[in-house]
Amino acid sequence: MKVSYSIPSLDFSAAGKASTEVKRLLGRLGYGQGLVKRIAVAMYEGEMNIAIHGGGGKAYIELEPDYVEIRLEDEGPGIADIGLALTEGWSTASEEVRSRGFGAGMGLPNMKRNADSMEIDSKPGAGTKVKMIFRLPSQPAA
Ligand SMILES: Nc1ncnc2c1ncn2[C@@H]1O[C@H](COP(=O)(O)OP(=O)(O)O)[C@@H](O)[C@H]1O
Ligand SMILES: [Mg+2]
Secondary structure (H helix, E strand, O other), X not given: OEEEXXXXXXXXXXXXXXXXXXXXXXXXXXXXXXXXXXXXXXXXXXXHHHHXXXXXXXXXXXXXXXXEEEEEEEOOOOOOOHHHHOOOOOOOOOHHHHHOOOOOOOHHHHHHHHOOEEEEEEOXXXXXXXXXXXXXXXXXXX
């Protein structure tokens, strides 16, 4: 099963809409609570990064029998130093964004912690693609 969402730029009234919908969908499909929570937290952070830093973009969710894949893609300014961006507390968020309670610099570290694997593909001027994989617990053989 595949679903996708458009994430608008800097629309704080829509903040977290896509991740909330994915959380509901996974819950309805019977995914375990802990897994749903990890996916929702990581996707929320990625969604907010697209809205705040990426100029808007798309989220693609793919449900496979043994994993969930989430791809977050934008055509924004890109990230010059990915290692630095992954540092806890590092943020380029504006004062305006910080005054709304965002920009603590914990989003990417949190995404990495919650996902089983995460890849960032980004270059200045070439946008940003983040791919996260969440493995499903293996089913005992019948
Ligand atoms: N999609 C993106 N496009 C451009 N820059 C990004 C993107 N996502 C993250 N970044 C950069 O990485 C930094 C760290 O991101 P993050 O850990 O989520 O912290 P925060 O969003 O609170 O600044 C951001 O401040 C920004 O400079
Ligand atoms: Mg962030």
